[in-house]
Amino acid sequence: xxxxxxxxxxxxxxxxxxxxxxxxxxxxxxxxxxxxxxxxxxxxxxxxxxxxxxxxxxxxxxxxxxxxxxxxxxxxxxxxxxxxxxxxxxxxxxxxxxxxxxxxxxxxxxxxxxxxxxxxxxxxxx
Amino acid sequence: xxxxxxxxxxxxxxxxxxxxxxxxxxxxxxxxxxxxxxxxxxxxxxxxxxxxxxxxxxxxxxxxxxxxxxxxxxxxxxxxxxxxxxxxxxxxxxxxxxxxxxxxxxx
Numbered sequence: 295x296x297x298x299x300x301x302x303x304x305x306x307x308x309x310x311x312x313x314x315x316x317x318x319x320x321x322x323x324x325x326x327x328x329x330x331x332x333x334x335x336x337x338x339x340x341x342x343x344x345x346x347x348x349x350x351x352x353x354x355x356x357x358x359x360x361x362x363x364x365x366x367x368x369x370x371x372x373x374x375x376x377x378x379x380x381x382x383x384x385x386x387x388x389x390x391x392x393x394x395x396x397x398x399x400x401x402x403x404x405x406x407x408x409x410x411x412x413x414x415x416x417x418x419x420x
Numbered sequence: 421x422x423x424x425x426x427x428x429x430x431x432x433x434x435x436x437x438x439x440x441x442x443x444x445x446x447x448x449x450x451x452x453x454x455x456x457x458x459x460x461x462x463x464x465x466x467x468x469x470x471x472x473x474x475x476x477x478x479x480x481x482x483x484x485x486x487x488x489x490x491x492x493x494x495x496x497x498x499x500x501x502x503x504x505x506x507x508x509x510x511x512x513x514x515x516x517x518x519x520x521x522x523x524x525x526x527x
Contacts, residue, residue, distance in 0.1 A: 298463075339456075339464070339507055341516040355515050389463050396469045404470035405511045406454040410463030 296320040296409055298390050303414030306380045310418075316373040316390030316411055324348075324368035327393035329407060330375050332386035332416075340386075343375065344393060358384075380418045387413040422446050422510050426519035434527045439495040441522045443508035448488045452512035455484055455493045458521075459504040467506075468493065500526055 302314040316328070330342040343364040344353045352364050363376040373390050391407035398404065423446035433439050443453065451471035456464035466475045468484035471491055481496045495502055503526050508519040 338520045339458075339509070339518040341518070344514075353514055391463070394466075396473065396475075398470050398473050402451075402470065404452060404454070404473070406466050406469045407456075407464070407509070408466040408469075408475070410465070412461070412463055 296392070298392065298409060298411035300388065300390050300411045300414040303388065303416045306377070306384075306416060306418045308380060308382060308418055308420055310380050312377045312380065312416060314375040314377065314388055314390075314414060314416070316375075318371045318373065318390075318392075321392070323366075323371040328366060328373045329391050329393055330364065330373075331389045331391055331407065331410075332384075333389070333413075334383070334386040337386075342388070345373070377416070382418050385416060385418045387415050389413045421515055422449060422513060422517050424508055424510055424517050424519040426506075426508055426522050428522060429520065430523040430525070432525040432527050433498050435498055435500060437498045439498050439502075439524065441493045441506055441508075441524075443486075443491040443493070443519050445489045445491075445510055445512075449510045449512035451487045452510055453484070453486065453491045454509045454511060455482075456507045456509065457502075457504050458507065464507065495524075498524075498526065502526070 297319045299317045306312045329344040345364045361379045365374045391410045394408040425444045453471045455468040458464040472484045505521045505523045
């Protein structure tokens with residue numbers, strides 16, 4: 295069974311740091327791109343960051359670029375999100391998700407987040 | 421960035437009703453549109469990819485349609501377990517963006 299389990303959430307100080315982890319199991323972790331998506335309280339979903347399987351390419355939303363760093367350890371089947379210079383607006387449930395490619399009958403490839411973990415809550419407050 | 425707009429923001433329907441949720445993109449995204457279902461305390465679940473392709477294991481009462489800028493998620497006969505919040509998401513270009521969600525309640 296494919297599973298993603300996030301950890302590392304908690305209370306962070308404004309300007310401080312937190313490191314989230316996502317332990318993957320049930321699939322060949324190293325061949326998949328992985329992403330972080332967050333959901334602020336009472337709000338919708340916001341893509342945060344993506345890293346390719348090799349770890350060679352990373353992408354960030356403008357809201358976290360320069361403050362957050364996504365990384366992975368394929369030997370440990372674990373995805374990370376280093377969160378620095380935390381702001382109140384970073385308060386959210388953070389989900390990790392696998393980037394999965396799907397092919398339709400005509401051979402077109404579509405990418406979706408599937409599956410998702412259960413999330414870990416990050417609260418930024420003094 | 422591509423803006424995704426869903427409507428309605430919430431709805432209440434009875435078991436057996438046909439439910440339709442719409443999603444509009446701020447620019448054309450072909451059929452690069454996914455639909456997810458979120459339930460309290462759980463991560464979202466993929467329902468539809470490529471606008472109309474049903475994810476394996478998802479009941480056939482769910483269907484998706486549309487291309488370009490206008491898309492629809494339809495539940496043909498609402499079941500008690502279909503409560504939750506539904507999100508569309510474009511996978512045409514980064515940054516990947518989501519609609520604001522449609523909360524579905526069972527009357």
